[in-house]
Amino acid sequence: MIDKKLKILISNDDSIYSRGIKCLVEIAKQFGEVTVVAPNRPQSAKGHSITLTEPLRLKKKDLFGPEVVAYACSGTPVDCVKIAMDKILDEQPDLCLSGINHGSNTSINVVYSGTMGAAMEAAIDGVPSIGFSDVNYDEEGDLSVCKKYVPIIIEQFLKFDKAKSRLINVNFPSIDVGKIKGIKICRQSIAMWKEDFQEKEDPYGGKYYWLLGQFKSDDIGEGTDVHAIKNGFISVVPVKFDLTSHEDIDYLNKEWNINEKVG
Amino acid sequence: MIDKKLKILISNDDSIYSRGIKCLVEIAKQFGEVTVVAPNRPQSAKGHSITLTEPLRLKKKDLFGPEVVAYACSGTPVDCVKIAMDKILDEQPDLCLSGINHGSNTSINVVYSGTMGAAMEAAIDGVPSIGFSDVNYDEEGDLSVCKKYVPIIIEQFLKFDKAKSRLINVNFPSIDVGKIKGIKICRQSIAMWKEDFQEKEDPYGGKYYWLLGQFKSDDIGEGTDVHAIKNGFISVVPVKFDLTSHEDIDYLNKEWNINEKVG
Numbered sequence: 001m002i003d004k005k006l007k008i009l010i011s012n013d014d015s016i017y018s019r020g021i022k023c024l025v026e027i028a029k030q031f032g033e034v035t036v037v038a039p040n041r042p043q044s045a046k047g048h049s050i051t052l053t054e055p056l057r058l059k060k061k062d063l064f065g066p067e068v069v070a071y072a073c074s075g076t077p078v079d080c081v082k083i084a085m086d087k088i089l090d091e092q093p094d095l096c097l098s099g100i101n102h103g104s105n106t107s108i109n110v111v112y113s114g115t116m117g118a119a120m121e122a123a124i125d126g127v128p129s130i131g132f133s134d135v136n137y138d139e140e141g142d143l144s145v146c147k148k149y150v151p152i153i154i155e156q157f158l159k160f161d162k163a164k165s166r167l168i169n170v171n172f173p174s175i176d177v178g179k180i181k182g183i184k185i186c187r188q189s190i191a192m193w194k195e196d197f198q199e200k201e202d203p204y205g206g207k208y209y210w211l212l213g214q215f216k217s218d219d220i221g222e223g224t225d226v227h228a229i230k231n232g233f234i235s236v237v238p239v240k241f242d243l244t245s246h247e248d249i250d251y252l253n254k255e256w257n258i259n260e261k262v263g
Numbered sequence: 264m265i266d267k268k269l270k271i272l273i274s275n276d277d278s279i280y281s282r283g284i285k286c287l288v289e290i291a292k293q294f295g296e297v298t299v300v301a302p303n304r305p306q307s308a309k310g311h312s313i314t315l316t317e318p319l320r321l322k323k324k325d326l327f328g329p330e331v332v333a334y335a336c337s338g339t340p341v342d343c344v345k346i347a348m349d350k351i352l353d354e355q356p357d358l359c360l361s362g363i364n365h366g367s368n369t370s371i372n373v374v375y376s377g378t379m380g381a382a383m384e385a386a387i388d389g390v391p392s393i394g395f396s397d398v399n400y401d402e403e404g405d406l407s408v409c410k411k412y413v414p415i416i417i418e419q420f421l422k423f424d425k426a427k428s429r430l431i432n433v434n435f436p437s438i439d440v441g442k443i444k445g446i447k448i449c450r451q452s453i454a455m456w457k458e459d460f461q462e463k464e465d466p467y468g469g470k471y472y473w474l475l476g477q478f479k480s481d482d483i484g485e486g487t488d489v490h491a492i493k494n495g496f497i498s499v500v501p502v503k504f505d506l507t508s509h510e511d512i513d514y515l516n517k518e519w520n521i522n523e524k525v526g
Contacts, residue, residue, distance in 0.1 A: 047311035048374045049339075055463065055471035076312075078375075082458040083472060108387060110506055111311045112341075124371060124455045156519045167508075185515040187507040192387045195345040200318065208318035209346060236519075238511035243373055244450040245430075248501035252431075252448040256419045256499075 006032030006158075009084055009093040009122065013043045013077045013101065013114025014139070016061060016070065020100035023143050024132065025064045027150045028097055031158075035093070036064060037084035039114075040072035044103070046114040048121070051075045056083055077118035085125060095158070096122030099132035100146050102139045106171045106225040106235060107189040107217060116169055120241055123167035130157055130167075131239075135229055136174035144177040149234055153183070169237040173229045181232040188237050189224035191217030269295030269421075272356040272385065274343045276306045276364065276377025277402070279324060279335045283363035286406045287395065288327045290413045291360055294421075298356070299327060300347035302377075303335035307366070309377040311384070314338045319346055340381035348388060358421070359385030362395035363409050365402045369434045369488040369498060370452040370480060379432055383504050386430035393420055393430075394502075398492055399437035407440040412497055416446070432500040436492045444495040451500050452487035454480030 008028050012021045016038035028034045040059065057074040064070055071088060073080045081096065101115040110116050119131035130153065134146055153170055169188075173180070193213035200208055220226045225235035271291050275284045279301035291297045303322065320337040327333055334351060336343045344359065364378040373379050382394035393416065397409055416433055432451075436443070456476035463471055483489045488498035 042316065045313045045315050047309075047313075047341075047380070049310045049312035050308045050375055050474060052308050052474060053305065055473045056460075057469070057471055078310075079474065082474060082476075083460060086458040086460050087462075087472065108504070111383070111387070111504055112313055117310070120374070124374070126455075183519070185512050185519065187509060187512060188505055190505060192389075195349045197319075197346060197349050199350075206320070208320055209350065210318050211313060211315060211342065211345060213345075236515065237506075238508040238515060239506045240508040241371070241374055241506070242451050242453060243500075243502045243504070243506070245501040245503040246450060249448050249450060252499065252501060256446070256448065 006094040007091065008032050008034050009081070009089065009096045010034060010036045011038045011077055011080045011098050011118040013039065013046060013118065015039050015042050016063060016072045018102065019139060019143065020102055020134065022064065023146055024097055024100050024150065025068060027147070030151065031154060032094070034068045035084065035089060036068060036070035037073055037080045037088055039077060039080060040074055043076050043114045045112045046076045046117060047112050048078055048117045049076045050078050050082070058083065077114040078121045081118050081121040092125070093127055096127045096129040097132065098129065100143070101133035103133065103137040104135040104171060105131065105133040105169060106135070106229055107191040108193065110169055110188060110239065116239070119167060120239065124241055128157065128166045130154065130170060132170050134172045134174065141174070145172045145180060148177055149180070153236070167239045169239050171225060171229055171235045173232055173234065175232055179232055180234065184228040184233040184235055186225040186228050186235045186237050187223055189217055189226040190219040191215060269357040270354070271295050271297050272344070272347055272352065272359045273297060273299045274301045274340055274361050274381040276302065276309060276340045276381065278302050278305050279326065279333065281365065282402060282406065283365055283397065285327065286409055287360055287363050287413065288331060290410070292331070293414065294417060295357070297331045298347065298352060299331060299333035300336055300343045300351060302340060302343060303337055306339055306377045308375045309339045309380060310375050311341055311380045312339045313341050313345070321346065340377040341384045344381050344384040355388070356390055359390045359392040360395065361392065363406070364396035366396065366400040367398040367434060368394065368396040368432060369398070369492055370454040371456065373432055373451060373502065379502070382430060383502065387504055391420065391429045393417065393433060395433050397435045397437065404437070408435045408443060411440055412443070416499070430502045432502050434488060434492055434498045436495055436497065438495055442495055443497065447491040447496040447498055449488040449491050449498045449500050450486055452480055452489040453482040454478060
């Protein structure tokens, strides 16, 4: 266990009332002083969205016992981290935890995920951060795997706090805790959701569309997070927010006739 | 100019009624058959957010002349691209253009940007995509730089359509067109927005908070998009949606005692 009493910020995207965040808070209490700022309603798939055209509201909540300061926020997961940093915490936290999300954030889901949005926002601010997701979408599902392995992963993450990697995306497979084969450091599987909207008609004859999609990937081999989960491992992907495709800079410099086109 | 009549999808985040998208549509018409699906209201800073808890609505619009099929959509920029792909276009487009955004999408803004969210969504689906932004936030600002250089950049991008780089983030400096020094292939500057919420009180005594922030960066040297813009260049950053920090995988594999912790 860690000596220092850590200051830990917790958020999520399933709302402050979800079972996943309650489980995460209970675990985090062992590591330090916990502050929770989380959405006041489900905010799944909000990605890195922030709220500019409306103000935010905060409401203090007694949900996690007297030692946990907790606020429900009217904004997105990223808004929650931003307002926590500016208005609630006295100093920058030592650690940010987000989740535990109900549903997978492996592969391309990381781009859409509000859970990872919150963790990434804290990481952008320089706070070591972990996003946790249980690939089981059932909000009443068994959290035994999380209960056992979240503390192990937090300990590993903190032990090497000089690591270059300050943001990790952790996904737990939906299997019995006894069947977990281990933890794998992975890369994000390259994939997409092939959209397939469901068309409906309202009573006035207007059409509306529900977003649905199918997960498509050919990149599910060893080394990917999708492969790890499928084979009974917990996946850990180090994540960055420099989206530059560095390997393409030389290529574009060479191939683009940019100089002759100017003037 | 390109021989083939291209099928081009256009979206943005400032809404279908913005001057930026009108300018982009006029330019894109020279390159092929244009379809527009864009938000019916401003959707700035929506990142890669999608809409799961409400259905989407589409409304056909005659805004860009009879040859341009255009729909206003009730969703986010990413929703617009998704519904275009599934419900409006007969086949996958050859090119997706997003913008022209009013305001900078250099540096960390790429993570929050709805403009880049739309472009990235198309790129995830395998469509070569460009996000365009004018760093001038003035919605009535001069678009002469865009008018001159957007066609040049589209031509370059299409000429090398076997390039590995299928998604670029283009920003135009806010200077007179005659003062543009050139186009620079750049990397995303590492930066953050230091949040600074404005607190207000409603007539009932309740507090609410407006998100404000200050751009902070020590990474503004040569090679960054911020440096290019500041020095009168158009910045072009190749962007990817594999967020894996690949360089950290070996490190974590070596340093984490993951095997001894299982069982």
